[in-house]
Amino acid sequence: MIVSKPKLTFIGGGNMATSLIGGLVDKGYPANAITATDPLEASRLKLAQSFGINTSDNNPQACADADVILLAVKPQVMKSVLQGLAGALNHRPLIISIAAGISMDSLAGWLGGELPIVRCMPNTPALVQTGASGLYANSQVSAEQKALAEQILQAVGIVCWLENEADIDVVTAVSGSGPAYYFLVMEIMQRIGEELGLPEEVARQLTLQTALGAARMALESDVDSAELRRRVTSPGGTTQRAIETFESGDLEALFRKAMNGAAERAREMASELAD
Numbered sequence: 001m002i003v004s005k006p007k008l009t010f011i012g013g014g015n016m017a018t019s020l021i022g023g024l025v026d027k028g029y030p031a032n033a034i035t036a037t038d039p040l041e042a043s044r045l046k047l048a049q050s051f052g053i054n055t056s057d058n059n060p061q062a063c064a065d066a067d068v069i070l071l072a073v074k075p076q077v078m079k080s081v082l083q084g085l086a087g088a089l090n091h092r093p094l095i096i097s098i099a100a101g102i103s104m105d106s107l108a109g110w111l112g113g114e115l116p117i118v119r120c121m122p123n124t125p126a127l128v129q130t131g132a133s134g135l136y137a138n139s140q141v142s143a144e145q146k147a148l149a150e151q152i153l154q155a156v157g158i159v160c161w162l163e164n165e166a167d168i169d170v171v172t173a174v175s176g177s178g179p180a181y182y183f184l185v186m187e188i189m190q191r192i193g194e195e196l197g198l199p200e201e202v203a204r205q206l207t208l209q210t211a212l213g214a215a216r217m218a219l220e221s222d223v224d225s226a227e228l229r230r231r232v233t234s235p236g237g238t239t240q241r242a243i244e245t246f247e248s249g250d251l252e253a254l255f256r257k258a259m260n261g262a263a264e265r266a267r268e269m270a271s272e273l274a275d
């Protein structure tokens, strides 16, 4: 439950901002304490109509009295966006960047000074208050601002503080990009369920409920996922046949390659976009 109501400005009103704003408003964060900027009028209208928040196309103006500025633009435009903001931050608001692959050094450099900055890697399930965020703070962030960042992200899911900035890239590969891996598995299971003869809606409902049920069981159980898997796998039965097929195709190696690739891409972006 959020008690204080810091003024929160989102720079960029796209997918991730929409998930965070939707989750916050649903949770009871006052819509009139939230402003989002976006160059596209249609995006601003959609945010205003969906959530009742304030919108603007003027970044410096929207930041002038913000307590927290949440940077939610694509990494590729971050430099020009921050250079345009530098003069509007004399009141030293807390800056939270959710951009993948933009280092603390780049953020501080583009903002033109030592400001309190938290790097955060959230994920889109924030929209349904089931988000997962990794957070890393620089030395300028006060204990109060740390608590504020935590309060905002905790309203839409779980929060893990990180000791090392490099771990943000790992969080990106695990939970930032992670929803897409599960969505892909759901797409595939649903498609094959249909190929095997189920009506589309039946395949969809069974696939999604199974994903939800497995995640809830894994979260609520006192045994680990491997044991839960073994409990589904009757010797000589149907699950065993399916799991052996995944193992003979080395599913783990494929996941390792994919997740290493995601983390590596975050590091590449950090050096490509650094200057």
Ligand SMILES: NC(=O)C1=CN([C@@H]2O[C@H](COP(=O)(O)OP(=O)(O)OC[C@H]3O[C@@H](n4cnc5c(N)ncnc54)[C@H](OP(=O)(O)O)[C@@H]3O)[C@@H](O)[C@H]2O)C=CC1
Binding pocket: 011, 012, 013, 014, 015, 016, 017, 037, 038, 039, 040, 043, 059, 071, 072, 073, 074, 075, 077, 081, 098, 099, 100, 121, 122, 123, 124, 176, 177
């Ligand atoms: N999507 C995800 O699952 C996650 C994304 N992130 C990070 O979140 C950030 C945003 O990603 P995502 O939401 O997917 O991207 P989107 O492209 O959906 O959102 C970015 C928004 O910023 C707008 N924008 C562009 N220039 C400006 C500007 N000068 N001022 C204000 N707004 C501007 C864009 O408008 P227009 O389209 O008109 O250019 C767009 O609406 C990225 O840095 C990404 O790394 C982090 C975790 C998860």
Ligand SMILES: O=C(O)[C@@H]1CCC=N1
Binding pocket: 100, 172, 176, 177
């Ligand atoms: O794909 C991306 O780059 C962003 C970061 C994590 C999820 N989406």
